[in-house]
Amino acid sequence: MKCLVGCAILLLTSASWALNLRDQALGDACYFIREKSDLTLCQPTNVAREDNEFFYGNLFFSEGVHQAENWRNVIEGRATPEQILSLIQDNRTSYLMSETNMGIVGRSWALGFKPYELWAKTKIQNPSNPYASVDAGFAQVLSLDFGNYLNEELSVGLKAEAAQLKVLKQSLFLADLLAEGTNVHWQPRQQTRFALSPAAAFEPNGAWGRARYSVMWKQSYVDSTGQIMAGVSFLNDFSMGDLEWGLGTRFQESEPVQPNLFTQYAMGLTTFSASVAKDEQTYAAFLKLKSFDSGLSYFITPGDHTLLFQMGFTM
Amino acid sequence: MKYAISLVFVTFLSGLLGGCEGLHRSQAPSESQSIQTGLEMVDQGQYEEALQYFQGLYQASPSDNVLKAWASVYVARAGLKVSTLYEAFKTFPKENLGSNPESADDLIQQLRVYKKSLDLIPYIRGTAREDLQSASAILQSRNTPTVRVFRGFIDLVLLRSTFSDGDQILLSPDIKVSLNQNLKIVCKMEWRQVKSWLESWTLYGLELKQDLDFSFPSHQKDWAQGEKFFQDARGFSSQLTRTCDP
Numbered sequence: 001m002k003c004l005v006g007c008a009i010l011l012l013t014s015a016s017w018a019l020n021l022r023d024q025a026l027g028d029a030c031y032f033i034r035e036k037s038d039l040t041l042c043q044p045t046n047v048a049r050e051d052n053e054f055f056y057g058n059l060f061f062s063e064g065v066h067q068a069e070n071w072r073n074v075i076e077g078r079a080t081p082e083q084i085l086s087l088i089q090d091n092r093t094s095y096l097m098s099e100t101n102m103g104i105v106g107r108s109w110a111l112g113f114k115p116y117e118l119w120a121k122t123k124i125q126n127p128s129n130p131y132a133s134v135d136a137g138f139a140q141v142l143s144l145d146f147g148n149y150l151n152e153e154l155s156v157g158l159k160a161e162a163a164q165l166k167v168l169k170q171s172l173f174l175a176d177l178l179a180e181g182t183n184v185h186w187q188p189r190q191q192t193r194f195a196l197s198p199a200a201a202f203e204p205n206g207a208w209g210r211a212r213y214s215v216m217w218k219q220s221y222v223d224s225t226g227q228i229m230a231g232v233s234f235l236n237d238f239s240m241g242d243l244e245w246g247l248g249t250r251f252q253e254s255e256p257v258q259p260n261l262f263t264q265y266a267m268g269l270t271t272f273s274a275s276v277a278k279d280e281q282t283y284a285a286f287l288k289l290k291s292f293d294s295g296l297s298y299f300i301t302p303g304d305h306t307l308l309f310q311m312g313f314t315m
Numbered sequence: 316m317k318y319a320i321s322l323v324f325v326t327f328l329s330g331l332l333g334g335c336e337g338l339h340r341s342q343a344p345s346e347s348q349s350i351q352t353g354l355e356m357v358d359q360g361q362y363e364e365a366l367q368y369f370q371g372l373y374q375a376s377p378s379d380n381v382l383k384a385w386a387s388v389y390v391a392r393a394g395l396k397v398s399t400l401y402e403a404f405k406t407f408p409k410e411n412l413g414s415n416p417e418s419a420d421d422l423i424q425q426l427r428v429y430k431k432s433l434d435l436i437p438y439i440r441g442t443a444r445e446d447l448q449s450a451s452a453i454l455q456s457r458n459t460p461t462v463r464v465f466r467g468f469i470d471l472v473l474l475r476s477t478f479s480d481g482d483q484i485l486l487s488p489d490i491k492v493s494l495n496q497n498l499k500i501v502c503k504m505e506w507r508q509v510k511s512w513l514e515s516w517t518l519y520g521l522e523l524k525q526d527l528d529f530s531f532p533s534h535q536k537d538w539a540q541g542e543k544f545f546q547d548a549r550g551f552s553s554q555l556t557r558t559c560d561p
Contacts, residue, residue, distance in 0.1 A: 125354040128391035129465065130398070131384070133347060171347035173383050175397050175468065179460035180531045 026297070027275030027282030029262035031216055032231040032248045034201075041103075041145065043216060044157030045201040047110045048147035057102040058293075058312035064096045071096060071120040075138050075168050077187050081177035088122045088132050088174065095299070095306045096120040103143075110145040117141060130174045137167040137188075137222060153204055159197040163221035166190050195219040197226075209234030227252035231260070241267030284308075291315050346376065350384045362392045379462050382454065389450035390469065393443040400436065400468040436475040447473055451522070460530045467526035474519035481512035502559035513552040520545035 026033070030042035034049065041047075061068075070087055073079045079087075097119050103112030120136035140163065147157035166188040199216035212233050219226040231248025245263040258280070264273040271286040284297035295310035344352070349372055356365035369385035390397070439447065447469050454466040501509060524542040528535045 123351075125351060126357050126384075126387055126391060128357075128394075128396050129383070129387040131350065131354055131387075133351065171350070171380075173380070173387070173461070173465065175401075175465050176383075176461040178401070178530075179464040180533060181460065 026264075026273055026284055027262065027280065027299070028229065028231075028248050028250055028260045028277065029264065029273055029275035029282070031218070031229040032214055032233045032246055032262060033244055033264050033273070034212055034233060034235065041105070041110060041112065043199055043201070043214065044110075044145040044159040044197065045147045045155045045199050045214065046157070047105060047145050048108050048149050048155045048157060050105055050107055053104070053106045054314045055102075055104050056312060056314045058100065058310060060097065060099045060101075060308060060310050062095055062097040062309070063307050064094060065098050067096060067120075068098045068118055071136055072118060072138060074120075075118075075136050075166050075188050085174060085177050088124065088134065094122050094304065097308065108146065108148050110143075112141075112143040112145070114139065114141040114143075131171070132174055133171040135169050137165060139166075139221070140164045141221060147199075153202055155201045155203075157199045157201075159195075159199070161195045161197070161221045163193050163195070165193060165222065167222060193221045193224055195221040195224065209236060227255075231262075233262075241265055286310075346378060346380060350380060353384055354387070357388055357391050362388055379457060379459050382457060383462060383465055386450040386454050386465065386469070389446040393439060393446040393450075395437060395439070395443075395447070395472060397465070397468050400471060402435075430478070433475040433478055436472055438479050439472060439476050440480075444473070444476055455522075458529045460532070463526040463529035467523055467530055470519050470523040470526055474516055474523055477512070477519055478516040480515070481509070501555060506555055506559045510552050510555045513548060513555075517545045517549040517552070521549075 026042075032043075034046065067087060070079070070083065074084055074087065099114060099117045101112060101114040101117075103110055117139040118137070120134070122135075123133045125131045125133075141161055142163075143159060143161045145157065145159045147155060149155045167190075168188045197216060197218045199214065201212055201214040203210065203212045212235070213231075214233070215228065215230040217226055218229055228251040229248065230251070231246055233244055233246030233248075236243045236245075243263065243265050245261075248260045248262060249257055250260065251257055258277040260275055260277040260280075262273070262275040264271060269288050271288070273282075273284045273286075275282045279302055281300040282297060284295060286293060286295040291313050293310070293312045293314070295308075297308040297310070299306050299308060353365050353368045353372065356362075356368060365388045366385070369381060369388060373381045373385055451466055451469045451473060454462055454469070457463075521542065524538050524545065527538045531537075
């Protein structure tokens with residue numbers, strides 16, 4: 001049985017690494033938390049919980065955002081070898097992310113548009129002759145979410161995304177860029193992709209801690225590969241706020257399975273969240289003032305860390 | 316019913332855990348992943364393991380990138396950084412050379428111009444130099460621009476180091492007098508040492524010229540004068556042999 005399930009997963013998944021700021025802001029917790037921050041919309045079953053209709057707009061960016069335009073030139077194939085060198089020669093692993101999104105959320109549906117999503121991850125090894133692995137891209141994404149309760153306890157959802165992409169994946173020794181004619185390899189792959197991500201959540205009545213089990217097949221619109229997000233969350237109400245916590249896992253081929261502990265505490269205008277796995281930790285704080293939201297997220301991976309900033313509104 | 320669904324969920328989780336753990340290792344790694352694995356060893360200072368790893372990888376899949384990774388292990392063990400060498404390389408004189416050093420004055424003057432730039436490049440000796448010689452030797456098997464630009468940096472350090480081995484010879488007041496007036500005076504000195512010194516650094520000079528030709532094919536003629544200089548300086552070595560050991 002285990003092998004059958006494993007084989008089925010192997011057929012459905014393959015290696016992928018794609019950044020998404022909404023994922024990064026809360027870490028994997030974004031897929032399991034039901035009392036979501038207004039800034040996030042990761043799990044399509046969450047829209048089944050919406051009682052109101054609203055419009056939202058968000059801006060996300062990470063440290064190093066001042067280099068966004070230079071990276072855009074690299075992704076568009078316009079950068080010279082010298083410009084590429086100047087971006088990635090600081091001998092450290094780094095992330096750059098920037099995104100704007102907007103959309104309408106209705107009762108059991110949501111329509112979203114990302115006119116600008118840019119990511120650039122560089123990993124540098126071997127300082128004596130630096131070897132850089134670059135994963136960068138630019139995307140414009142249209143998304144449609146549906147979510148509905150099948151009965152009082154079971155809800156299902158589907159996220160459909162269409163993306164126009166320019167993706168650049170390249171590994172090379174930086175010294176290669178000094179040789180004549182080597183910039184020809186820095187041509188982006190341009191494509192249109194579609195992704196479908198179904199999800200289900202089960203909230204048994206009267207369960208301890210208002211347990212909610214959720215599972216989602218998350219397909220990446222960057223390379224169409226997928227991963228399964230599965231977890232359980234518990235929600236406790238206190239006089240001083242709401243505490244949600246739980247355990248989730250991400251399953252992806254070629255990646256070790258990483259259990260992930262998460263928690264979110266909402267108190268008045270502020271929300272704090274933490275998501276901790278062996279190789280990845282995210283800590284975030286959000287502040288909501290009437291229709292405006294802002295947030296700060298600290299993302300830690302082995303050998304690197306980055307700050308994410310968020311601003312948004314709902315109305 | 317709800318307990319049944321919860322049970323299915325938990326079973327599903329454990330099935331995934333078992334299935335994925337057992338299967339995710341079966342996919343063959345890409346060349347880039349293989350190189351990253353070897354470079355992890357280098358970053359941790361496990362040079363011997365990394366050398367064996369890349370030698371085996373190159374035998375299994377000979378490619379430019381694996382060859383450069385293999386040579387990189389020697390460069391890392393020698394304690395050199397390509398970025399440092401690149402800065403030094405940019406100051407290397409590309410002019411004021413190439414006039415035929417018919418007189419010893421010309422030769423000494425030109426050597427001193429070189430020396431000023433070479434001093435910016437690390438001087439290495441002992442096992443570190445042996446490591447760089449090994450790196451240079453394995454990179455010689457391929458003539459692609461990216462391999463040769465890397466080899467160019469290594470040969471530049473070898474040129475600088477072998478040249479500086481003879482600092483005492485170059486700075487000796489006797490050498491200029493000897494070269495100008497009577498080459499036979501050198502024969503009374505340690506002429507074989509002078510000859511060996513001339514042969515070693517001019518060899519790396521010519522190797523460097525070859526690296527540059529492959530790295531920058533459209534600039535070959537820019538380096539032609541440098542090549543002539545190294546050949547002429549090498550000519551003194553033959554002249555020494557003819558004079559001192561007729």
